[in-house]
Amino acid sequence: MSLDHILLGILRKPANGYAIKQAFDEVFNHFWAAKLSQIYRTLKRLEEQGALTSRNTPSEKGPDKRIYSITAKGRRQLRDWLAQGPVVGEERFAYLGQVFFLSELKDLRQSLEFMSSLEASFRRQHEVLRAVEAHWRSSDPGYPDALNAEDFHAQLTLQMGLAKTAALLKWAEQSVSRIRKRLEENKL
Amino acid sequence: MSLDHILLGILRKPANGYAIKQAFDEVFNHFWAAKLSQIYRTLKRLEEQGALTSRNTPSEKGPDKRIYSITAKGRRQLRDWLAQGPVVGEERFAYLGQVFFLSELKDLRQSLEFMSSLEASFRRQHEVLRAVEAHWRSSDPGYPDALNAEDFHAQLTLQMGLAKTAALLKWAEQSVSRIRKRLEENKL
DNA sequence: GCGCACATGTAAATCGTTACATGATTCG
């Protein structure tokens, strides 16, 4: 149900589906993914439920834009979600399941390749977030503790991303070394 | 689609639905959650697809058990999933979306409560994993680098859980302090 | 003219949650 609430949060500032998808890819992607088609259908449903309203406006490029904004009812839903406390215990990491069963391949070199590939992907994620932080820091003298409330909370999520990717990167690096060590010992 | 593959991995050792749910709650819960009803339906579908077979056996308590095991076809599916490389970019953390939009409540004390609650839940998770590790370490002299391949890979996932929860716990602690500081400054 | 970015959607299928339904055994 969280996509609903994330869309409501985004739509405190009016936007169209396509622009929301871009916000997702930039900001929300590292903790929630969504496809364009799902966004469109969810917006439609939220409007039917009275949590959003929309109006058509012409676009410079391509067809008209349908601009959605949150209603009073939608805002109540958003606040209820926030006030109910953290939603935990529903996280999913498919790749951890893969690591758990990797021994099924019975080939440590494939395990090594797998973990190296994970390491590379955590490194990319971490670098993206570091660049975001560097840019923010250099363009905003209030960073990180003299921000307004909205930016302060956004900064907390950025910090979490940095902390998490740093920890995972380190874990992946150590795992790669440990697998290398096992490979060498098995060769003797 | 990963539930399919996790079930296939578990069923390299035959088990019934109820026992699988228990394995989930103990081992897989920190990276993949599943309800009993979903497990039963997925087992049924996987059997229809020929990835599993089942046989009925009487139980000491309650009704007969339906014991599933993996077929050659299922094993190929499992290996294909492992060989395709890490599935990344589909992680979901509802609570991070909440943190991002928490400013909507316009009440730092509620933000503080929220983050404290998150902190407590990360601390619990971390302690559970530490206990698992402590138990394993003290009961198995091969821990952590002289384990067989299967246990070694399981241990890698445990390490990841420890690394992740430690990082998140630290992040939550720091966030709580930063919010406290803001609260005090606003009071002046 | 081709491909890319912009822009919106529908259809079908699968995945996942919630609620309902049933019944035996064990422990206090």
Added chain:
DNA sequence: CGAATCATGTAACGATTTACATGTGCGC
């Protein structure tokens, strides 16, 4: 005798993915 644990499932609904379908404007 009541609650917890063991044990399996269905029905209805809601969430999500994948594939399909359409069309404009801009730059090379």
